[in-house]
Amino acid sequence: MDKFVRLTATACPLSLPNLNTDQILPARYLKWPRSKGLGTVLFDDVRLDANGKPRDDFAFNDEAYRGAKVLLAGRNFGGGSSREAAVYALYDHGFRCVVAPSFGDIFSQNAVKNGLLTAIAAESDIEKLAALVRETPSQPVTVDLEKQTVSGNGISFKFMIDPTSRNQLLNGWDDVDLTESYRDQVAAFKAKDKTLRPWAAPAKP
């Protein structure tokens, strides 16, 4: 997994609340292998109108935000379905950080496993920055995970992140390797658990 320490890039303001994972990546794309280009169908059902034309009122479609790596989002971003492909779609499109007032629990966990930072900040701070970004989209913002700050366009604010996720992103830890280092503890737990909870194993039908 790629580490995340500090990022300076342009941002895309997307203030809609409740952009759940069905909106981030519609279910019909879930059978696609990642190599087919999930980044190209990101936000398809909110991005396009009923005739398949890009909607003018959806900032993501604006040329000015092309190449943005930071997404300034609304409350409850990534709620709903556990589909990790929603994270793949954001990442493969180029986003490395989403700043929002709150995130779906499963989405946050999926994000950190893929090197995508989910930064929790006050709605007022995000809105203030989003307004400035709308004025000058080319101005980059800097997201600093060590300091837990988002800054740019002359303002700066703190963001929150679960310390475990922060650790994992800063170090680029791989969970499976980490778990391997606890192999003995896992084996000991398993042996003891068999005697403590004999009923936990499925019975023979």
Next chain:
Amino acid sequence: MVLYYCGPPKGPQPLKQTDRKMSKSQTLIDKLWSMHEIVRRDDGASLLWVDRHYVHEGSFHAFSQMKKRGRNVAEPQLTFGVADHYVPTRGRDGGIANPEIAAMVRNLEANTGENQITLFGLRDPRQGIVHVVGPEQGLTLPGLLIVCGDSHTSTHGAFGAYAFGIGASEVAHVLMTQTLWQKKPKRMRITVDGTLGTGIAAKDIALSIIARIRADGAQGHAIEFSGSAIRALSMEGRLTLCNLSIEAGGRCGMVAPDATTFAYLKGRPFAPKGSDFDRAVETWSALISDADASFDREVLLNANEIAPIVTWGTTPDDASPVDGRVPDPARESDVTRAKYLREALDYMGLAPGTKLTDIAVDRVFIGSCTNSRIEDLRAAAAVLSGRVSKVPGLVSPGSSSVKRQAEEEGLDKIFRDAGLEWADSGCSMCVGINGDLVPSGERCASTTNRNFRGRQGPGARTHLMSPAMVAAAAVSGHLADVRPLLTGRKA
């Protein structure tokens, strides 16, 4: 409806670590957590042992990740496969016509076959929706930690299990190690005391809770449902309630096991048998929150005041009692909320202030991991019996076993006589990836869990409600209060 809410104000939850008072009293959540904790890191992450891992067609990303590392499934006997997300619900005896969908089902067969994982595949008489099959096969038990690459895994918490949905990377981790790194969630108790009125179901409790605490109200929390109205629920009702925990933002919801739980489990194929079962019941009976245990948040509801609920917008917290009206964005002082409401009503094709019972529907759907169990089908049939649906509709039982039982009880005939289609089991029109879609612009009264834009198909308009309320909408042709339709009938 008066709902009492005690807790911090709504809105984003600070992630600040709070000192929990050290106490010997434990909640059910604490007990389940400590039963599965192998190690805890300094930064607060714990490595947990996983007792059951359910996989489905969508788990292919995870199997690929595992293969890429050259690894095998650590505990195949604790892993179970179910074909549900992509399976056709109609005409599947002749095979799967759509090659992409056929490939998804074949892929699951290959991945489970190569790894010695038991599969409840398309042709298996036990096939069904994973969250229906796990409980009915006795694989889901109290005191277990259960995961699946599906957010509605919270369903299994109905048995007093610690059950939650995970993404593909976590699925891969569980496949390879049978463990998972997790941070202990905060604890929320939702107490529902009182007695539900006639025609009111677990779905109405759940939608009332979600409307009150909002779609993100339980983020970062594990929920325990308690109170006399919860105790009075059947296992089917508890499964519906826990299923919808995720729609309130809670990754897991649970109900402490009791006599109802044990009676349901006794004799199930994979449940402990004979004296093993009795010994298990002794352990399971201790899986309750201690009387003086404290929770991070408490929410209280009065069951007597819960009315039939329907949704009108594009998130499950856009829910109101059926005698209400569509809200008016012009009366909303919060600018962001007003903008959201305008977009939601525009998508739903609804005018502000419309009476909910004036909303005409184009079709109905009864099914999904939320509401497709035998009790759900009986509740819908009780309304439909001797009546005709004014709109087309699809009924997809939660499992092949539920289907057989419903047919033994003659429920299929009631649905067919009412003009609805009686189909096979799968996730079907809840998520539409098997091809069961609501056409664009059409309005569907649905027993499912998500009224998100495009959830039942691009442009589809979904109204969530209980099975009995869907039946009421079917025979009325518009959203309707089921209660008058039950007069003189056994609900």
